[in-house]
Amino acid sequence: MAAYSDRLALVTGATSGIGEATVQKLVDGGARVIATGRRQERLNALKDRLGEVVETAVLDMTDTAAVKAFADGLGETPDILVNNAGLALGVQGADEASLDDWDRMIDTNIRGLVHLTRALLPRMKPLDRADVINISSVAGSYPYPGGNAYGGTKAFVTQFSLNLRADLLGSKVRVTSVEPGLTETEFSEVRLHGDKSSAAKIYDGTDNLTAQDIARVIGDILALPPHVNINRVEIMPVCQAFSPFAIHRS
Template sequence: MTTTSMSKKVKTVMVTGASSGFGLATARRFAEKGHRVIVAARRKERLESLKQELDDEFGADTVFVMPLDVTSETQIEEMLGSLPEEFAEVDVLVNNAGLALGLEPAHEANLDDWHRMVDTNIKGLYLMTRKILPGMVERRHGHIINIGSIAGNYAYPGGNAYGATKAFVKQFTRNLRADLLGTQIRVTNIEPGLAETEFSLVRFNGDQGKADDVYKGTDPLTAGDIAEAVIWAAEQPQHVNINSIELMPTSQAWAALAIDKIQG
């Protein structure tokens, strides 16, 4: 029987954006697998609730809460410096923190929304990676798992800056693979399609009706589906690197190319 990389010993896993959606589901699944989990997000009260839940179910000290804004380099350094010894060596980093804001065409989009998406989806991801990666390379062991999107592969109206940030995630992941050849560090990009979480509620600034309309009549992916993809990639034997996983619900496919037909 093949022993998977995640089953050899208890690992320390850091998940950003762990207060809801993909991040919360992923943190829960790693805890269920018996690993230590660092949950990082801005909403401390949600993280504390998750810690209580998981500690009660899987044992005390399963979870370490890290209130964190991934766009702040200073805050990242301070929080990483405060990790207790048993959580200090991160084996798996899941870069999940990210968001979409607005669905307007580029000429009508809110520039503040663009700035925030770039700061969180790009800057936050590369800062976390740069701060964690040296320790992994020194130990010659580790796995960076980035949460991208099919929006980084296929354009759609209103996806402008969001899709561009996820295209960055895709290419950054590929370039990490090139840089880290020979280090034994693995790198994976998870690229979900339509998934029902708080994603659309955030995108539409809390408008529940608009968010619900996105999923009406569909059978979308769930946060748990994405967590299973993350776990599967992490549990492959050390000599196997899953470069990317693109997944959509069965109810979703690629759209036809748009054509603007001249009238008259």
């Protein structure tokens, strides 16, 4: 039997990068998938490529009323929820960063994720098997200049994931915080407000992670025996490591 053949997954942010690769991974393993994102044409292309096993829905995670209506309207309860939709915006320091950018990161990475999770958990909790995979980031653990609000949102995602585990004790729902490092997707282009050439330079000369690497880790977590919960997994490419502390000298 294929690894996920009896499962229905909901993957947010499925129009690109890690979300799209995760949909592919789950479909390859036999799952049915509900794929969401804002870009209808990307969702259509995904469905054309993967066929009947994929259902799509346009969903803006910052629209909390739409998130609730979408979750409440699902005829069948997904037993895998991959909270992947998210973004970083801007690289300026905290004294110069755009408050609009900060608000959008908070509304997408935090507010959208918690509203969708809260809407679905009452239906997932009684299931015999269920998984919540939250896509956090190494930015939630390690500060860096310009990481400010983005890192804060991802620290929230990690801690929220661990707190879900506390609340769901006694149920069959597993929860994992997946925390990638440098992964080549549209992430940097979005962060740099569409500046493709600066975004490409971030990956220049690196043997970075790919979206497929992260999807593979997600697939492996899901394929573990049901009594095994991976609380957190932090993934970096070998070409990435930690900086020393910065010290300003006058």
